[in-house]
Amino acid sequence: MDWQQYIYSDPKILLGKPTVKGTRLSVEFLLGLFAAGWTEQQVLENYPTLTLEALRAVFVFTAE
Numbered sequence: 001m002d003w004q005q006y007i008y009s010d011p012k013i014l015l016g017k018p019t020v021k022g023t024r025l026s027v028e029f030l031l032g033l034f035a036a037g038w039t040e041q042q043v044l045e046n047y048p049t050l051t052l053e054a055l056r057a058v059f060v061f062t063a064e
Contacts, residue, residue: 001053001056001057001060003057003058003060003061003064005021005057006020006021006053006054006057006058006061007019007020007021007027007054007057007058007061008021014026018061020050020054020055020057020058021054022049023047023049023050023054025047025050027058027061027062030043030055030058031058031062040052040055043055
């Protein structure tokens with residue numbers, strides 16, 4: 001998967017933290033939700049603008 005289609009960094013948004021394109025959801029925030037015990041389904045239900053592919057890109061980005 002090419003995470004660059006889904007994750008980007010802009011110094012004007014969230015101080016340049018990597019975020020999911022089209023949202024103000026940072027990679028750090030999403031990983032924090034999983035660390036707190038949220039499931040993939042809970043994240044997608046609570047953030048409907050987030051797609052399954054974008055969420056998976058967060059993990060690929062983090063792994064690299």
